[in-house]
Amino acid sequence: MSEIQTNLEAVRERISAAATRSGRAALDVELLAVSKTKPVEILQEAVEAGQLAFGENRVQEILLKHPQLASKLRWHLIGPLQSNKVRKVLPLVEMIHAVDSLAIAKDINRIAGELGLHPKVLIEINVAAESSKHGFSPDQIREQLEALYELDRLYIQGVMCIPPFDLSMEKVRPYFVHLRELRDDLQKRGGALLPQLSMGMSHDFEVAIEEGATIVRVGSAIFGGRG
Ligand SMILES: *Cc1c(COP(=O)(O)O)cnc(C)c1O
Numbered sequence: 018m019s020e021i022q023t024n025l026e027a028v029r030e031r032i033s034a035a036a037t038r039s040g041r042a043a044l045d046v047e048l049l050a051v052s053k054t055k056p057v058e059i060l061q062e063a064v065e066a067g068q069l070a071f072g073e074n075r076v077q078e079i080l081l082k083h084p085q086l087a088s089k090l091r092w093h094l095i096g097p098l099q100s101n102k103v104r105k106v107l108p109l110v111e112m113i114h115a116v117d118s119l120a121i122a123k124d125i126n127r128i129a130g131e132l133g134l135h136p137k138v139l140i141e142i143n144v145a146a147e148s149s150k151h152g153f154s155p156d157q158i159r160e161q162l163e164a165l166y167e168l169d170r171l172y173i174q175g176v177m178c179i180p181p182f183d184l185s186m187e188k189v190r191p192y193f194v195h196l197r198e199l200r201d202d203l204q205k206r207g208g209a210l211l212p213q214l215s216m217g218m219s220h221d222f223e224v225a226i227e228e229g230a231t232i233v234r235v236g237s238a239i240f241g242g243r244g
Contacts, residue, residue, distance in 0.1 A: 021059065022066040024239045025050070028222075032233065035226035046226055049093055051218075051236030053078060054243045057085045063239065064090065072114075072234050076102040083109050095177075095215075095234055097151050100124045107134055114177045114215050114234075115141040117151040119161050126168035137172045139215050140165070142199060144178045144192045152178070155199050162207050175213030175231070176200050186224045193217070193228035 033043035049072040052060050060071060060082065069089060073079045074096025083092060091111040098106070098113060103124050116122050116138045129136050143152035153161065158176075165173060176199065180192035193216050200211050217225025219238035226233065237243065 019062050019066070020241075021062040021239060024241075025063060025066045025068055028235055028238050031223055032226060035223040039227045041226070045231060047232045049095070049232055049234045050239050051095065051234050052082075052240060053096075053236065055240050057082050059240060060086060068239075070111075072236075076106045079106055079109055093232075098125070103128045104132070107132060107136055110136070112137040112139065112174070114139045114232075115151065117141045117153065119164055122165055122168055122171065126170045129170040135170055135172055137174050139175050139177045139213055140173065142176050142178050142196060144195050144199075145181050147181060150179060155195075158199070158203065159206065162203055166207055166209070173209070173211065175211040175215065176203070177213075177215035177232075179218075180216075180221075182220070184220065186221060189221045190224050190228060193225050193230070197229045 032046050032048060036043040036046055047070060049070050050063050050068045051072040053074050070091045072093045072095040079092055079094060092109055093112045093114055094106060094110050095114040097115055097117060098121055107128060113136060125136060140158060141152035142158060143150050143154055146154060176196055178192065178196045180189055183189050196216055197214060200214060204211050213231050214229050215232040217230045217233040219235050222233040222235055
């Protein structure tokens with residue numbers, strides 16, 4: 018068994034255990050293998066171990082890797098998106114995780130219209146109000162939700178966050194709770210379901226699952242460090 022296969026199996030088992038602990042089904046949690054900076058040969062090993070969903074944080078890497086791998090793979094853009102890259106990346110991805118302003122949402126909507134696409138998107142929330150991070154503040158998203166729902170090409174499927182890094186799970190947990198509660202509030206306000214909660218990375222995905230994550234974005238626990 019390759020190292021990546023071993024790592025993937027270990028992560029899958031931990032996902033399954035965390036789901037079971039919280040009375041959920043493991044199948045309700047999608048594992049995104051975050052393959053940023055890793056070459057296609059490494060991704061191919063993950064594919065051989067049954068992994069089909071990959072997360073990349075840079076458009077450029079998706080453009081590079083997408084044509085080199087099987088078309089059955091599903092790509093998620095998990096990093097920020099600039100207007101001038103929307104047209105290229107939109108046809109290649111299953112979901113855009115980090116819509117962080119009304120302006121970029123409008124650009125995605127307009128270009129999706131031109132391309133005849135209906136992209137699935139998540140709204141990025143800056144849960145800890147960090148000046149270094151992207152995303153809507155909870156107040157901003159409450160104010161702008163209606164304007165986002167007017168963008169009729171977008172399937173807004175939920176929310177995502179990148180909480181401050183902390184090795185103490187009891188410090189990270191409140192951010193995941195916060196995101197879930199905000200999601201519940203937005204569902205009430207907007208009158209539409211927001212089923213996806215994209216939260217949890219290598220060091221905290223189990224806590225995220227306990228708090229309701231439906232998509233976890235796991236890189237280093239599968240592929241090793243990024244040097
Ligand atoms: C890199 C990255 C991850 C994965 O981080 P790991 O700690 O390696 O699991 C998850 N989400 C986003 C947005 C990232 O950029």
